[in-house]
Amino acid sequence: MKVGINATILEPNPSGLGNYTINVINHLKDYLDDYIVVSSYFEPLKLPPDKCLKVKDSLRPSLGRVGHLKRWSWIQFKLPNLLKNNQVDLLFSTVPEGMISSHIKQIVVVHDLSPLIFPEIYPRLHKYFQYYLPLILKKCIYVIAVSQFTKQEIIKHYNIDERKITVIYEGYDLNITNSSNFKNIKEKYNLDDFIICVASELSPRKNLSYLIRAISPLLKKLDNYSLVIVGKIDNRFFPLLQNLISKENLMGKIKFLDYVPKENLYQLYKAAKLSIFSSIYEGFGLPILESMACGTPVVSFKTSSIPEIVGGAAELVELNDESALISVIEKIINDNKYRQILIDKGLNRVKNFSWQKTAYDIFTLINRIK
Numbered sequence: 001m002k003v004g005i006n007a008t009i010l011e012p013n014p015s016g017l018g019n020y021t022i023n024v025i026n027h028l029k030d031y032l033d034d035y036i037v038v039s040s041y042f043e044p045l046k047l048p049p050d051k052c053l054k055v056k057d058s059l060r061p062s063l064g065r066v067g068h069l070k071r072w073s074w075i076q077f078k079l080p081n082l083l084k085n086n087q088v089d090l091l092f093s094t095v096p097e098g099m100i101s102s103h104i105k106q107i108v109v110v111h112d113l114s115p116l117i118f119p120e121i122y123p124r125l126h127k128y129f130q131y132y133l134p135l136i137l138k139k140c141i142y143v144i145a146v147s148q149f150t151k152q153e154i155i156k157h158y159n160i161d162e163r164k165i166t167v168i169y170e171g172y173d174l175n176i177t178n179s180s181n182f183k184n185i186k187e188k189y190n191l192d193d194f195i196i197c198v199a200s201e202l203s204p205r206k207n208l209s210y211l212i213r214a215i216s217p218l219l220k221k222l223d224n225y226s227l228v229i230v231g232k233i234d235n236r237f238f239p240l241l242q243n244l245i246s247k248e249n250l251m252g253k254i255k256f257l258d259y260v261p262k263e264n265l266y267q268l269y270k271a272a273k274l275s276i277f278s279s280i281y282e283g284f285g286l287p288i289l290e291s292m293a294c295g296t297p298v299v300s301f302k303t304s305s306i307p308e309i310v311g312g313a314a315e316l317v318e319l320n321d322e323s324a325l326i327s328v329i330e331k332i333i334n335d336n337k338y339r340q341i342l343i344d345k346g347l348n349r350v351k352n353f354s355w356q357k358t359a360y361d362i363f364t365l366i367n368r369i370k
Helices: 016-028 061-077 079-085 123-139 148-158 174-178 182-188 208-221 238-247 262-271 286-293 306-310 322-334 336-352 355-366
Strands: 003-006 035-039 052-054 090-093 105-110 142-145 165-167 193-200 225-231 254-256 274-276 298-301 315-317
Touching: 016 286, 016 355, 061 079, 061 123, 090 355, 105 123, 105 355, 123 148, 142 148, 142 355, 148 165, 182 262, 193 208, 193 262, 193 286, 208 225, 208 238, 208 322, 225 262, 238 254, 262 286, 274 286, 274 322, 286 298, 286 306, 286 336, 298 306, 298 322, 306 315, 315 322, 322 336
Parallel strands: 003 035, 003 090, 035 052, 090 105, 105 142, 142 165, 193 225, 193 274, 225 254, 274 298, 298 315
Antiparallel strands: none
16 A cells, blocks of 8 residues: 655744644654655655655745645645555544545644634634634544544544544654753753743744743842743734833743754753643644753643643642642742653653654554555
8 A cells, every 4th residue: 555645744944833843754664565655845754756746835834825725735636646546545634634535545643722712813814724624534544643632533523433533652863862951951041040941933822921920029039040931933823922021021031032943952851950841732742852862851731632631640720720730830949859850750751752663553543454
């Protein structure tokens, strides 16, 4: 059976979905005998040239509304013939994209239903998740969910037979532990002691306004500490956060680093005193694993998939419990013994995850198909 892999989500400076795609393909290829990868960007993929089927750059997600419409149209009307001409028997998509009318068997990965739950944040994708994704999921022979939480969300909102949904967790980059010179990262970004929050985006789903307000008293009390937020600057939300920082008199105490390359990100994790994962709705939460793998204690909230992924190896507090949030942060900063306990728990927890395992589980699912 020849497998076609839809990697058209890939572009330079990959997002979380892009990094998932890169890592899955680079490990899945070792298990597949006959396959071809469709993408406009192959640089991070370790593939032989004959396994690469290049398409136009205009399909990349960074092109916004126009790019999204072109991608949808291309997937529905061009991709089926492309796959047929290359004798593909199964299409595997690393994101929730697929063909509605094609007779080719399909597997798609659903990471979360954020565009459906937050239409005001993702107006462009909301209609796609509302009208087209349920058609695609019903067309698929299997659907992969990245957590039990996401599986239950799919069942709840789309009424998909749970027997066709398989939970396959994400992994993390094992090379994360080899990141060197992390002590120099403070100088690179002009930092003293800091708490890191990797948000990927600055939308309200990431709960950054609440986080800034909640820990404002603590940051003012800790002279040398700052909160470092890693996430793509979005002009829809960034000015609101800047105004909040000014209102709270936290200028210089909150630092936005925009997009950070992978190697620098790992070094920042290692240099941070602790990592806060602030999201209120998450299908998986890869920064949790990355923080733990770097030996950085994690603080987050008891919501969505987070308790499932954390597995008791981090400090979780209830949403809107500001006193509890400040209390656990102070304990981690001031109690080295307790901090080490969390570090050890995190390092033990991440042993349950790897991209190799993710890819092998996907390969096993593919092998069920006759």
